[in-house]
Amino acid sequence: MSAAEQMVAAAPALSVRGLSTTFAAANGRRLTAVDNISFDVMPGEVLGLVGESGSGKSITLRSIMRLIHAPGEVTGHVGWQGRDLMALSEREMRKVRGGEIAMIFQEPMTALNPVLPVAVQIEENLRAHTSLDAAGRRKRAIELLDLVGIPAAASRLGDYPHQFSGGMRQRVMIAIGLASNPRLLLADEPTTALDVTIQDQILKLILELRDELAMSVVLVTHDLGVVAATCDRLAVMYAGRIVETGPVGEVFYQPHHPYTRGLLGSVPRSGAERTMLLSIEGTPPGLAAIPPGCAFAPRCGFADAGCTAARPPLEDFSAGHAVACFHHQTVGQQEAVLHG
Amino acid sequence: MPLLSFISRRLLQLIPTLAFILVVVFVLVRLLPGDPASAILGDRAKDADVVRINAELGLDKPVPVQFLYFVRNVFTGDLGNSIHLKLSVVELLAQRLPVTLMLTGLAALFAVLLAVPLAFLAALRQGQASDGLIRGTFQIGLSMPVFYVGLVLLTLFGAQLRWFPTGGYGDGFLDHLYHLLLPAMTLALSLAAVLMRNLRAAIIGVVHAEYVDFARSKGLAARLILMRHVLRNALISTVTLFGLSVGTLLGGAVITETVFAIPGAGRLMIDSIYGRDYPVVQGLTLALAVIVSFVFLLTDIVQAWLDPRVAR
Numbered sequence: 109m110s111a112a113e114q115m116v117a118a119a120p121a122l123s124v125r126g127l128s129t130t131f132a133a134a135n136g137r138r139l140t141a142v143d144n145i146s147f148d149v150m151p152g153e154v155l156g157l158v159g160e161s162g163s164g165k166s167i168t169l170r171s172i173m174r175l176i177h178a179p180g181e182v183t184g185h186v187g188w189q190g191r192d193l194m195a196l197s198e199r200e201m202r203k204v205r206g207g208e209i210a211m212i213f214q215e216p217m218t219a220l221n222p223v224l225p226v227a228v229q230i231e232e233n234l235r236a237h238t239s240l241d242a243a244g245r246r247k248r249a250i251e252l253l254d255l256v257g258i259p260a261a262a263s264r265l266g267d268y269p270h271q272f273s274g275g276m277r278q279r280v281m282i283a284i285g286l287a288s289n290p291r292l293l294l295a296d297e298p299t300t301a302l303d304v305t306i307q308d309q310i311l312k313l314i315l316e317l318r319d320e321l322a323m324s325v326v327l328v329t330h331d332l333g334v335v336a337a338t339c340d341r342l343a344v345m346y347a348g349r350i351v352e353t354g355p356v357g358e359v360f361y362q363p364h365h366p367y368t369r370g371l372l373g374s375v376p377r378s379g380a381e382r383t384m385l386l387s388i389e390g391t392p393p394g395l396a397a398i399p400p401g402c403a404f405a406p407r408c409g410f411a412d413a414g415c416t417a418a419r420p421p422l423e424d425f426s427a428g429h430a431v432a433c434f435h436h437q438t439v440g441q442q443e444a445v446l447h448g
Numbered sequence: 449m450p451l452l453s454f455i456s457r458r459l460l461q462l463i464p465t466l467a468f469i470l471v472v473v474f475v476l477v478r479l480l481p482g483d484p485a486s487a488i489l490g491d492r493a494k495d496a497d498v499v500r501i502n503a504e505l506g507l508d509k510p511v512p513v514q515f516l517y518f519v520r521n522v523f524t525g526d527l528g529n530s531i532h533l534k535l536s537v538v539e540l541l542a543q544r545l546p547v548t549l550m551l552t553g554l555a556a557l558f559a560v561l562l563a564v565p566l567a568f569l570a571a572l573r574q575g576q577a578s579d580g581l582i583r584g585t586f587q588i589g590l591s592m593p594v595f596y597v598g599l600v601l602l603t604l605f606g607a608q609l610r611w612f613p614t615g616g617y618g619d620g621f622l623d624h625l626y627h628l629l630l631p632a633m634t635l636a637l638s639l640a641a642v643l644m645r646n647l648r649a650a651i652i653g654v655v656h657a658e659y660v661d662f663a664r665s666k667g668l669a670a671r672l673i674l675m676r677h678v679l680r681n682a683l684i685s686t687v688t689l690f691g692l693s694v695g696t697l698l699g700g701a702v703i704t705e706t707v708f709a710i711p712g713a714g715r716l717m718i719d720s721i722y723g724r725d726y727p728v729v730q731g732l733t734l735a736l737a738v739i740v741s742f743v744f745l746l747t748d749i750v751q752a753w754l755d756p757r758v759a760r
Binding site: 170177201202204213215219220228233268281285287 | 656657658659661662663664665666667668669672676677680681684754755756757
């Protein structure tokens with residue numbers, strides 16, 4: 109790699125700094141769904157955003173796109189192509205949405221408009237971001253459906269979402285997202301609603317498209333298997349905060365946060381000796397009752413008084429591997445939970 | 449085209465519906481108290497005359513035979529003659545039904561023109577002062593009976609301000625329109641209130657739907673999202689409600705026509721029931737039932753057009 113290439117590679121495509129999302133609660137308090145998180149996505153990189161339901165993964169994506177509804181409020185900085193998305197006018201933001209950054213959702217049945225043919229739903233994206241005429245948009249729509257692997261694409265333009273199978277619907281949604289050649293794809297659990305074989309196809313498709321279109325991808329998932337198969341780096345979220353981030357191989361081999369360790373321990377593995385699956389005791393805290401200090405402390409085997417008194421900052425301890433835990437060295441020295 | 453096959457299937461369904469209407473109308477009229485012969489002849493009728501009249505009207509035949517006559521007559525466009533008005537029922541309907549249809553049509557139009565924009569305004573400002581004001585005003589409108597609203601409008605705009613006539617139907621289309629404005633408004637208010645509430649709730653439900661977020665994530669303009677993604681989906685349930693309300697609207701027309709002294713089918717219905725004018729009651733019921741079932745048909749078609757999942 110030349111020095112120039114390294115320079116380019118070193119500049120992140122997306123740079124999130126101090127992003128917080130809060131929602132007004134009935135009693136005048138504000139509930140914090142995403143709590144001061146920062147992360148980078150490199151060009152062409154696939155970043156996995158991992159955590160349990162309610163950990164703030166999806167809210168993070170919606171916050172980046174500024175799709176949070178009224179009682180919600182987003183603060184922080186989202187660096188994109190030299191601009192701060194949080195500071196853009198709604199008009200400028202509309203050009204970014206769909207044109208530069210696309211988002212796909214978990215459940216295509218509810219994310220596609222049930223009363224519009226898929227052609228309309230693809231072409232409205234093209235109309236907003238390209239100068240193609242009607243014939244050009246139609247041609248591009250067929251191309252896109254073809255690209256995501258929908259058989260006989262031309263004949264399916266007039267079909268409605270309910271006329272597609274689950275996997276095909278997700279492909280349609282990806283085609284819509286990719287219509288205007290975005291540079292970044294935010295994928296919110298794109299395979300959770302699909303069965304395993306289809307899941308695999310969709311993930312492969314996303315990776316192929318990443319290579320073909322030179323996109324970056326942020327993949328939200330709660331499935332560590334998906335992360336292992338597709339992501340370059342991962343960021344683990346717990347109670348609205350990032351608790352560990354690093355290259356997938358390194359984090360999987362030697363997790364430094366007790367929560368990451370717990371997540372990895374709860375994944376069943378084929379080929380390994382059959383043992384009891386580890387599970388993390390307790391449940392994640394509700395937004396209204398996030399404990400002071402480290403949010404994971406009440407469920408943590410390594411926690412001591414210091415953990416509930418102060419909040420551990422997210423700090424690099426080796427290049428590109430950061431963790432928010434006072435005891436990360438002890439945790440890191442534990443026997444590996446996953447080999448491979 | 450699934451929509452075309454849906455329409456043809458739905459048209460076929462109309463056949464049993466219409467047959468059922470024929471049976472119900474026939475039976476209902478025969479369940480009314482009193483009999484046509486004494487209605488025609490008055491209290492001091494002689495038995496011989498009653499027998500003669502019954503024979504003339506075919507009422508001495510067995511009921512199934514009467515029904516066959518009835519069906520045959522309906523299909524040949526003969527609904528009998530009015531007992532009191534010396535006109536055929538078909539002529540009476542041709543005179544009176546257009547008045548009522550124009551009244552209900554205007555009322556439906558006003559209701560939609562009132563309800564749709566206000567529902568949008570209220571839904572998009574959910575919980576704010578304007579939402580509360582719109583809902584509060586309509587709540588009051590909804591809780592007032594039609595005849596009362598009619599009297600208030602009549603007193604205010606008719607008798608006091610003299611902007612509108614206090615009754616009658618006028619001559620010529622524009623004059624009809626002028627005469628029907630106030631009564632149509634009266635009739636429209638309660639329907640508008642129901643539609644507004646329903647559409648407001650539907651819009652609020654749809655605005656937070658994931659496909660609206662997805663549409664926003666494509667970078668579409670807010671107006672386009674509202675018209676294409678929100679309104680169309682929100683209208684689906686409201687269209688059904690609107691269609692179902694047309695029957696209620698026709699019922700409301702009876703009262704409104706009485707309050708505003710409009711010579712429509714509603715007035716005719718009341719007069720004929722009081723006068724035991726059975727052929728007219730029968731013909732009118734039949735006509736209104738057929739109209740309502742065609743409105744339902746139209747509603748279904750519009751709904752299928754809005755929501756392709758229905759036309760499957």
